[in-house]
Amino acid sequence: MLLIYTVEVFMQIRLTGKTAIVTGSSGGIGLAIGKALALAGASVVLTGRNEKTLQQQVDAITAEHSQCQIRYHAVDLSTADGCQELTAREPKADILVNNLGIYGAKPFFELTDDDWLTIFHINVLSAIRLAKHYAQGMKDNGWGRIEFISSESAINIPSDMVHYGVSKAALQAAARGLAKVLAGSGVTVNSILPGPTLTEGTETFIGKMAEERGVTLEEMQTLFLNENRPSTLMTRFARPEEVANLCVYVASEQASYTTGAALRVEGGIVETSF
Missing domain, CATH: 1.10.1220 (Arc Repressor Mutant)
Structure with a gap:
C-alpha cells in the first residue's frame, strides 16, 4: 500500500534582530512599509522632513502595536548633507528601502533643467548615496537587503510625466547594477514596481x-x-499595505534567492509577461 503524506508549510516572516531604514516614510507607501517591517519584528527607522508628522506616525503605530520597535529621523535626504546626517545617526542597517520620491504631471516641452535635476536628486541620487553607504556594511556582515521602490511608470513611461518615468527607470537600472556588484555577498538588491496606489x-x-x-x-x-x-x-x-507586503517578503530570509529582479505589484497594468 502506498501512503502519501502531505505536509503543509506556512511561511512565517521573522525579522527580529534586523534594523531597517525606510526613506520617505512619513506617510503613504513608505509608512506602510515601515509599519509592516516593524510588525515582522525589525527595528525600523522612519525618515522624512517633518518631525511633527513623523512623531505622530510613530506614536500612532506604537499605541496600536506596543511590541513595535520604531523610531525616526527628520532629515532632508534630497541633499548630500541630509544623507550624511542620516548615516552618521544610523551608521549600519540590515535592510534599506529606498522609497523617497516625488511625482507630478508636466508637459514634456515645459520641463526645465531644474525640473529634471530636482527629480533626479530626490528620486535617484538619494537612493544611490544611501545604498553606497549601507551596502558596504551589509557586505561585510554577509547579509543584507536593499530595495529600490520604482514604479510601473518605469516601463509604461507616462507622456505627462516623462521625467518621473525616466527617474524610476534609472532606479531599476541602479538596482540591477548594484546586485551584480554584490553578487555572492549575501546581500540582495531588487526593485519594486507599484502601480497607482x-x-x-x-x-x-x-x-x-x-x-x-x-x-x-x-x-x-x-x-x-x-x-x-x-x-x-x-x-x-492598490492599497499601500499591498505594496508593503511584497517589500516585507523581499526583505526576509525566505527571499534569499531573489536578487537583481524587478518585482511588480501593479495590478497587471504592464502588458508584457517578462
Whole structure:
C-alpha cells in the first residue's frame, strides 16, 4: 500500500534582530512599509522632513502595536548633507528601502533643467548615496537587503510625466547594477514596481482632477485608470499595505534567492509577461 503524506508549510516572516531604514516614510507607501517591517519584528527607522508628522506616525503605530520597535529621523535626504546626517545617526542597517520620491504631471516641452535635476536628486541620487553607504556594511556582515521602490511608470513611461518615468527607470537600472556588484555577498538588491496606489498624495492629485471634472473621488479613480492605465487587470488602485507586503517578503530570509529582479505589484497594468 502506498501512503502519501502531505505536509503543509506556512511561511512565517521573522525579522527580529534586523534594523531597517525606510526613506520617505512619513506617510503613504513608505509608512506602510515601515509599519509592516516593524510588525515582522525589525527595528525600523522612519525618515522624512517633518518631525511633527513623523512623531505622530510613530506614536500612532506604537499605541496600536506596543511590541513595535520604531523610531525616526527628520532629515532632508534630497541633499548630500541630509544623507550624511542620516548615516552618521544610523551608521549600519540590515535592510534599506529606498522609497523617497516625488511625482507630478508636466508637459514634456515645459520641463526645465531644474525640473529634471530636482527629480533626479530626490528620486535617484538619494537612493544611490544611501545604498553606497549601507551596502558596504551589509557586505561585510554577509547579509543584507536593499530595495529600490520604482514604479510601473518605469516601463509604461507616462507622456505627462516623462521625467518621473525616466527617474524610476534609472532606479531599476541602479538596482540591477548594484546586485551584480554584490553578487555572492549575501546581500540582495531588487526593485519594486507599484502601480497607482491610493496614498494621501495620490488622493490630493486625483482629487484635483475630480474637482475639475465635477465627479467624486471614487469616480475619478475609475476614470483615471480607464484613461491612463486601461490595461489594468485589477481595475482599482492598490492599497499601500499591498505594496508593503511584497517589500516585507523581499526583505526576509525566505527571499534569499531573489536578487537583481524587478518585482511588480501593479495590478497587471504592464502588458508584457517578462
